[in-house]
Amino acid sequence: MLGRSFWGQTTPWSEMERLRREMNRLFSTYPATSGARVAGGYPAMNVWTNEDGVVVTAELPGIDPEKLDIAVVENTLTLSGERTPLELAEGDVYHRRERGYGKFTRSFQLPFNVEANNVEATYEKGVLHITLPRAEADKPRKIVVKAA
Amino acid sequence: MANENELNIQETEKQEIAETGAERTRSRLAFVPRTDIYETNEAIVLVTDMPGVDESTLDITLENDVLTLNGCVETAYPEGYGLAYGEYRVGDYERSFTLSSKVDRDKIEATVKDGVLRLHLPKAEPSMRKIAVAAG
Numbered sequence: 001m002l003g004r005s006f007w008g009q010t011t012p013w014s015e016m017e018r019l020r021r022e023m024n025r026l027f028s029t030y031p032a033t034s035g036a037r038v039a040g041g042y043p044a045m046n047v048w049t050n051e052d053g054v055v056v057t058a059e060l061p062g063i064d065p066e067k068l069d070i071a072v073v074e075n076t077l078t079l080s081g082e083r084t085p086l087e088l089a090e091g092d093v094y095h096r097r098e099r100g101y102g103k104f105t106r107s108f109q110l111p112f113n114v115e116a117n118n119v120e121a122t123y124e125k126g127v128l129h130i131t132l133p134r135a136e137a138d139k140p141r142k143i144v145v146k147a148a
Numbered sequence: 149m150a151n152e153n154e155l156n157i158q159e160t161e162k163q164e165i166a167e168t169g170a171e172r173t174r175s176r177l178a179f180v181p182r183t184d185i186y187e188t189n190e191a192i193v194l195v196t197d198m199p200g201v202d203e204s205t206l207d208i209t210l211e212n213d214v215l216t217l218n219g220c221v222e223t224a225y226p227e228g229y230g231l232a233y234g235e236y237r238v239g240d241y242e243r244s245f246t247l248s249s250k251v252d253r254d255k256i257e258a259t260v261k262d263g264v265l266r267l268h269l270p271k272a273e274p275s276m277r278k279i280a281v282a283a284g
Binding site: 044045046047048049050054055057059060061062063086088089091092093094095096097098099100111123125126127129131 | 187
């Protein structure tokens with residue numbers, strides 16, 4: 001490849017290439033700056049990670065949290081629920097109908113196994129927040145290099 | 149109408165506000181909240197999805213027949229976490245509606261629950277009078 005240097009020395013080309021890749025990555029993952037991403041289904045989700053776990057957020061306005069079903073099996077999170085349509089009396093007419101309704105199910109593969117017993121979910125102001133701690137056995141271990 | 153058990157969501161993406169007319173003072177993303185409007189015998193009811201908004205961050209004004217909804221959403225990113233995958237963006241909500249004169253302005257009621265605003269706009273008593281035309 002052009003610009004690829006010998007023994008890891010950087011050349012202007014490889015530096016520029018790295019910068020370009022870095023910029024692309026930045027713009028494609030940060031939600032506040034990225035363009036519209038193709039949503040994978042309903043609800044749209046944001047997934048946040050660090051070494052100790054995952055936080056999944058979803059905007060689900062007007063949902064009965066009792067009817068929301070969150071299941072975790074190994075590293076798969078399944079979210080299902082229902083958005084009920086408005087109850088209109090007879091003779092009432094719609095002028096505008098933009099909000100969606102119906103049953104939904106979404107499965108998500110998490111980057112690691114999680115402690116299924118310690119998963120916490122909160123629902124506030126129509127936003128669902130699921131915190132999934134990483135399984136202890138799955139956490140990265142630091143390997144100490146011993147001097148011979 | 150589609151089967152009730154079927155998911156009936158046309159679009160999951162939020163629609164960003166097009167900058168026409170007045171510019172926004174907050175340098176934030178703003179979206180057009182999805183709204184259902186229906187009419188009953190006594191009132192016009194407006195139901196709007198505004199996830200992340202509660203009664204303290206929602207502003208509703210009525211000026212010269214124009215009803216404006218303004219919802220501020222504080223972006224609370226989970227601390228110490230980095231975004232791994234993003235499908236939706238967080239921002240404010242803004243939308244205006246022109247009301248017809250048949251709405252009784254003093255009796256408008258608004259409630260917000262679980263990120264859904266419900267505005268009850270009662271219809272005014274008909275003030276129309278019929279004028280009999282006599283043959284001259």
